[in-house]
Amino acid sequence: MKTSSLEQVFERLLDHFGPLHWWPADTPFEVVIGAILTQNTAWTNVEKAIVNLRLHDGLTPDALRAAPRKRLEDWIRPAGFFRQKAERLQLFTEHLFARHGGDLRRMLAGPLAEVREELLALKGIGPETADSILLYAGGRPSFVVDAYTRRLFGRLQLLDADAPYEHIRAFFMDRLPADSDLFNEYHALIVEHCKRLCRKQRPLCPECCLLDLCPFAKG
DNA sequence: TTCCTGGCGC
DNA sequence: GCGCCTGGAA
Numbered sequence: 001m002k003t004s005s006l007e008q009v010f011e012r013l014l015d016h017f018g019p020l021h022w023w024p025a026d027t028p029f030e031v032v033i034g035a036i037l038t039q040n041t042a043w044t045n046v047e048k049a050i051v052n053l054r055l056h057d058g059l060t061p062d063a064l065r066a067a068p069r070k071r072l073e074d075w076i077r078p079a080g081f082f083r084q085k086a087e088r089l090q091l092f093t094e095h096l097f098a099r100h101g102g103d104l105r106r107m108l109a110g111p112l113a114e115v116r117e118e119l120l121a122l123k124g125i126g127p128e129t130a131d132s133i134l135l136y137a138g139g140r141p142s143f144v145v146d147a148y149t150r151r152l153f154g155r156l157q158l159l160d161a162d163a164p165y166e167h168i169r170a171f172f173m174d175r176l177p178a179d180s181d182l183f184n185e186y187h188a189l190i191v192e193h194c195k196r197l198c199r200k201q202r203p204l205c206p207e208c209c210l211l212d213l214c215p216f217a218k219g
Numbered sequence: 220t221t222c223c224t225g226g227c228g229c
Numbered sequence: 230g231c232g233c234c235t236g237g238a239a
Contacts, residue, residue, distance in 0.1 A: 042234040080224035
């Protein structure tokens with residue numbers, strides 16, 4: 001029985017890094033906050049903002065709804081884009097109360113495609129953020145595509161790195177079982193591998209566990 | 220395409 | 230100093 005390329009890459013990364021058990025958050029709502037704050041932002045800066053929010057008990061839907069906009073901006077400033085992100089956090093929270101009584105689990109419990117469309121309709125929630133929320137806050141099997149995914153699988157020549165988001169997401173979801181634990185671990189491993197080894201500049205190909213599978217490393 | 224933003228590594 | 234960071238909107 002021949003293992004598919006995607007499963008082979010997953011097994012190699014899992015063997016190398018071990019299970020990573022994302023997302024680093026205490027509650028599903030905190031995942032939503034992190035997913036918005038990390039847009040085009042290094043996670044180290046997001047952590048500073050989360051610490052500020054925790055310091056002010058600002059990690060719940062009730063707290064975000066009640067917080068004055070300016071105060072919220074101050075708390076999340078270290079994450080950058082603080083005006084946009086403060087608006088996005090509060091728009092999400094307002095929607096949560098308006099449509100789901102402030103209950104995130106309820107919001108994320110419906111049919112996957114419908115919940116995804118609902119998320120995408122919100123200002124500031126694009127496909128990557130929507131899939132991150134579905135997967136890591138909702139435990140739903142929606143594969144997350146990010147810049148790292150494009151870079152790694154583009155270099156492996158398993159897909160076109162410039163293809164549209166939905167195309168790449170479908171590539172993975174058509175070839176893997178709809179298993180949220182698998183998607184969770186796979187995306188985490190991709191991020192870890194790309195941060196440490198498959199970097200944009202000066203990738204560490206000699207140390208890579210995918211070396212023999214990678215045209216980029218050879219060429 | 221450009222704008223939005225701060226922190227960090229090099 | 231410059232480029233990058235788990236993007237998205239206009």
